[in-house]
Amino acid sequence: MKKIISIIFAECYREFVYAKRYSIERFSSIVMLFFIFFGIVYSSTTSFGSHHLNNSDPISVSHRIVGFLMWFFALDAVGHLSSSLREDLHIGILEQIALSPYPLMFNMLGRSVSRLFINMFFAFLLFITFQLTFKVKIYIPITVFIFFLITYAGLYGLGLFFAGLTLIFKRLGPVTTITRFLLLIFTGAIIPLNTFPYFLRVFAQTLPMTLGLNIIREIIFEKTSLQAIFTNQNFYLFIVNSLFYLLLGIFTFIILEKKARSKGALGTY
Amino acid sequence: MVLKLKNLTKIYKNKGFIITALNDFTYEFKSGKVYGIVGLNGAGKTTLIKSICGLLIPDRGNVFFDNNPLYPNGMYNLKKIGAILEGSRNIFWNFTPIQNAKYFAYLRGLPLKETLNKAIRLFEEFGLSEKLNTPVRNLSQGMKQKIAITISILHNPQILLLDEPTLGLDPIAGNKMQEYILNFARDSDRLVIVTSHQLSILENICDKIIFLKKGCFVSSYDIEEIKMNSKKIKYIIKVEKGNTNNTSLLTSMFGKIVNSDNMLVLEFLPKEFELNSCIEFLIKKGFIIKDIEKIAPSLEDLFMEEFA
Numbered sequence: 001m002k003k004i005i006s007i008i009f010a011e012c013y014r015e016f017v018y019a020k021r022y023s024i025e026r027f028s029s030i031v032m033l034f035f036i037f038f039g040i041v042y043s044s045t046t047s048f049g050s051h052h053l054n055n056s057d058p059i060s061v062s063h064r065i066v067g068f069l070m071w072f073f074a075l076d077a078v079g080h081l082s083s084s085l086r087e088d089l090h091i092g093i094l095e096q097i098a099l100s101p102y103p104l105m106f107n108m109l110g111r112s113v114s115r116l117f118i119n120m121f122f123a124f125l126l127f128i129t130f131q132l133t134f135k136v137k138i139y140i141p142i143t144v145f146i147f148f149l150i151t152y153a154g155l156y157g158l159g160l161f162f163a164g165l166t167l168i169f170k171r172l173g174p175v176t177t178i179t180r181f182l183l184l185i186f187t188g189a190i191i192p193l194n195t196f197p198y199f200l201r202v203f204a205q206t207l208p209m210t211l212g213l214n215i216i217r218e219i220i221f222e223k224t225s226l227q228a229i230f231t232n233q234n235f236y237l238f239i240v241n242s243l244f245y246l247l248l249g250i251f252t253f254i255i256l257e258k259k260a261r262s263k264g265a266l267g268t269y
Numbered sequence: 270m271v272l273k274l275k276n277l278t279k280i281y282k283n284k285g286f287i288i289t290a291l292n293d294f295t296y297e298f299k300s301g302k303v304y305g306i307v308g309l310n311g312a313g314k315t316t317l318i319k320s321i322c323g324l325l326i327p328d329r330g331n332v333f334f335d336n337n338p339l340y341p342n343g344m345y346n347l348k349k350i351g352a353i354l355e356g357s358r359n360i361f362w363n364f365t366p367i368q369n370a371k372y373f374a375y376l377r378g379l380p381l382k383e384t385l386n387k388a389i390r391l392f393e394e395f396g397l398s399e400k401l402n403t404p405v406r407n408l409s410q411g412m413k414q415k416i417a418i419t420i421s422i423l424h425n426p427q428i429l430l431l432d433e434p435t436l437g438l439d440p441i442a443g444n445k446m447q448e449y450i451l452n453f454a455r456d457s458d459r460l461v462i463v464t465s466h467q468l469s470i471l472e473n474i475c476d477k478i479i480f481l482k483k484g485c486f487v488s489s490y491d492i493e494e495i496k497m498n499s500k501k502i503k504y505i506i507k508v509e510k511g512n513t514n515n516t517s518l519l520t521s522m523f524g525k526i527v528n529s530d531n532m533l534v535l536e537f538l539p540k541e542f543e544l545n546s547c548i549e550f551l552i553k554k555g556f557i558i559k560d561i562e563k564i565a566p567s568l569e570d571l572f573m574e575e576f577a
Contacts, residue, residue, distance in 0.1 A: 002378065003378040006376070006377075006378040007375070007376055009375045010373075010374075010375030010376040013371060013372055013375055014361075017364060017368055018363075021363060091358050091361075091362070092358040092359075093359070093361060095319075096352075096354065096360070098323075098324060099323070099352055100347060100348075100376065101344045101346070101347045101348050102344075107376075258326070261323070261325060261326045262325075262326045263281075264316070267324065267354065
């Protein structure tokens with residue numbers, strides 16, 4: 001166990017060195033995300049030739065802020081493991097990292113945990129900026145973090161799934177990009193699900209972020225009690241959904257790492 | 270520590286092509302020695318190295334560390350291994366040497382302070398004390414390789430696998446590396462396995478050489494055995510041209526005669542008669558012997574014999 005924690009620590013150290021070294025790049029991408037969100041909100045509350053942003057529904061904007069921030073975490077959880085593995089393969093360091101008695105899975109966990117902490121800092125910056133820009137106040141109860149972490153576990157599972165595929169198929173960038181935007185559009189993060197046709201609403205429920213985001217919004221905006229959440233059928237669907245994606249990711253990664261070791265694919269790009 | 274490879278077989282299948290990279294390879298390596306693996310390109314050297322360190326799972330056969338099998342459930346044995354892999358960066362170029370040491374110390378679960386002290390001491394031994402906080406990408410190829418070697422032995426591995434460790438190094442850096450590999454094996458009774466196309470380097474550092482051909486074990490030799498092989502020792506005898514009438518006589522006796530200025534250079538392989546009788550013969554015939562040079566067979570000679 002001590003060794004596994006040490007591997008997670010190694011990956012955290014690596015992520016923090018990278019975050020420090022590439023801080024300008026990271027800040028730029030955060031600024032870009034801010035403008036994307038600004039554009040989304042602004043375009044949905046105005047029509048050409050007239051501006052009535054101030055008249056827009058603040059509840060709708062607040063819902064979008066929470067949805068967008070959740071998607072901000074999903075963006076990284078789904079794509080980072082795959083892209084960091086691709087970078088390791090590309091520069092040729094993966095074999096040296098894999099020269100360990102422990103499966104690469106623990107390295108992936110370390111990367112994800114460290115990115116979660118780094119992203120919490122940036123999400124906080126975005127959260128403050130959004131509230132100031134759109135003149136809304138959102139109070140987030142601490143209990144939300146439990147549901148956030150369960151949602152994140154499902155997203156991490158999907159990220160692991162793509163990371164496993166990257167070990168074999170290498171160039172998976174476009175697939176993870178498409179998935180990330182699917183999550184933005186079809187999970188209700190910025191577009192209300194009730195505007196979709198039925199089959200898309202059903203599809204949305206199967207994605208790893210939709211149910212978690214619904215529960216988080218219920219707690220934040222409708223002040224739903226934990227007891228009411230736990231007695232709701234959707235909560236159990238949410239747990240099953242997150243567990244499904246997490247297990248899918250873990251098993252896919254374990255199987256494909258073994259396959260990569262069989263093919264000698266850890267050292268080729 | 271005994272490292273046993275038993276019937277290692279690796280077959281690559283790609284788009285209808287089948288390549289047997291390792292074919293029933295069996296060998297036993299012992300600690301305190303440096304082994305060189307030699308073969309043409311595609312002989313299976315890198316496949317062999319990667320199979321030993323768990324990066325490539327063989328189709329058949331197994332790797333045993335003191336009788337403990339590596340596959341399928343013996344990956345814990347990998348903590349006994351350090352490796353430098355060819356074509357791999359082995360270290361982060363965006364990190365400084367110290368950051369690399371820190372990352373790999375965490376990765377291998379080593380005590381941080383102790384490991385960093387060890388890394389700094391080794392970096393200093395390699396003359397890198399002024400580069401500790403310089404990103405690796407700004408350092409020379411030789412320095413990068415020295416840092417990679419340092420990182421690979423931080424966890425005190427019992428087995429060090431080096432795939433082309435001196436590739437791209439200048440002669441001075443190459444010599445330093447050779448010295449380091451030798452000390453590592455001898456002083457701490459470790460096992461070192463090196464692959465290289467630079468046969469002179471292998472000749473300098475290895476105790477044993479293994480020839481590999483199309484994934485198969487061909488033969489293995491003690492380096493001393495190669496050098497002392499009396500059947501392959503040759504002598505270069507330089508004699509002053511005295512009585513030129515005897516040149517034709519010499520041609521029949523010596524395979525190769527080079528005529529230069531007033532000297533004759535004779536290449537003599539003591540197959541049919543001994544050096545003493547050869548010298549006696551030359552003196553008797555009126556030649557003045559100016560120089561005799563003994564040439565021991567080199568690894569390259571043996572390589573050419575095996576593969577040419």
